[in-house]
Amino acid sequence: MNNSQKDWFTDWFNTKYYHILYKNRDDSDAQLFMRNITDFLKLPLTTHILDLPCGKGRHAVFLNKLGYKVTGGDLSKNSIQSAKKFENDSLHFKVHDMRKPFRQNYDAIFNLFTSFGYFDDDKEDVLILDNIKQGLNKDGYFVFDFMNVLKVKNNLVEKEVKEIDGISFNIQREIVDGFIQKHISFNADNEDHSYTERVKYLESEKLISYFKEVGFSIEHIFGDYDLSSFTNNSNRLILVAK
Template structure:
C-alpha cells in the first residue's frame, strides 16, 4: 500500500491516478471563468500571465489561446512534462515551487482551483502570497481562487464512491484540526493505493490577515466563477483580487 508523504501533494499530484480521478473537470466552466476574469482585469493581448500551480496546464493553454503570453508553473515534474507538449513562443511550462518568487514580472498571477493551503507551516502560506506580490509588475494583479470553507464544511459529502476508467475510488471527507481532508482509497492491477488530500481551511478573515502581513491590498472578493458577490453562507468559491 502506498502511503502519502508529509508533502502529500508532491506524491499524489505526480501519479496518473490523480488525473484519472479528476478527468471529468468542467473545462467549459474553467474557460468561462478565464473569460470573465481577464475581462474584469482589463488584460490586453500579449500581456504576461503566471499560472501558479498550473497542473497539466488547462487554464494556461486556454489563456494562451485568448492571446496572452503565459507561463505555467507547478511543483509536479510529471504535470509539467505533459503540459510542455503544448508550448509555443507565448506559452511555456516550468517546474517551480510557488513559495519562492519566479524570475520574471507579470501583469497577472493566477493561483486557481484551490491550489493554496497545502502546507503544514503557516509561513509557507504567507511566503506564497509574498512571492505572488513580488512577481507582479507595477500594474499587476494577483488572483487566488480558493474554496469557501464555510460553505464546503456545511455541505461536506463524507463518503462517496467514484467509478472512473474501471477504477473504484472510495473517498472519505472530513474536517479536522483546521484542515479539510480527503482520503482516497482504490485498487488497481492487484495493488491497493491510499492517498490523502489535506488543505487548510482558510477563511476570508485568515486571508485578510495574510494580506496584511504581506503588505498586500485586497481589491475585490467574488463568490463564484461568474464573479458574483461573495456570500459566506452560500458562495461555493472565495476568489480574491489583490495587488
C-alpha cells in the same frame, strides 16, 4: 503506498491515478472564469500571465487562446510533461515550487482552483503569497481562487465511491485539526493505494489577513466565476489583489 503527510501533493500529484480520478473535470467553468476575469480587469493582450500551479495546463492553454502570453508553473513533473505538448511561442511550462522565488516578474499571476493552504505552518502559506507579490510587476494583478470553506463545511459529502477507468476510488472527507481532508483509497495494478489531500480550512478573514501581512491591497472579492458578490453561501472565494 502512503505519502508523507506534509508534502502529500508531491507524491499524489505525480501519480497517474491523480489524473485518472480528476480526468472528467468540466472545463466550461474554468473558461468562463478566465473570460470574465480578464474582461473585468481589462487586461491588455500584452499581459504576461503566470498560472501557478498550472496542473496539466487547462487554464493556461485557454488564457493563451484568448491571446495572452502565458507561463505555467507546477511542482508536478508529470503535469508539466503533459502540459508541454501545448507549448508554442507564447505559451511555456516549467517545473516550479511555489515556495521558491521567481526568476522573473509577471504582469499578472493566477492561483486557481484551490491550489493553496497545503501546509501546517501558516508561515509557509504567507511565504508563497510573498513570493507572488515579489514576482509581480508594478500594478500587476494577483487573482486568487479558493473554495468557500463555509459552504464546503455545510455540504460535506463524507463518503462516496467513484468508478473511473475500471478503478473504484473510495473517498472519505472530514474536517480535522483545521484542515479539510479527503482520504482516497483504491486498488490498481494489483496494488493497494492510499492518499490524503489536505487543504487548510481558511475562512475569508484569515485569508485576507495573510494578504495584508505581505502588503497586498485587495481590490475585489467575488463569490463565483460569474464574479458575483461573495456571501457565506457562495461557491468560491475569489480575491483580486495588487
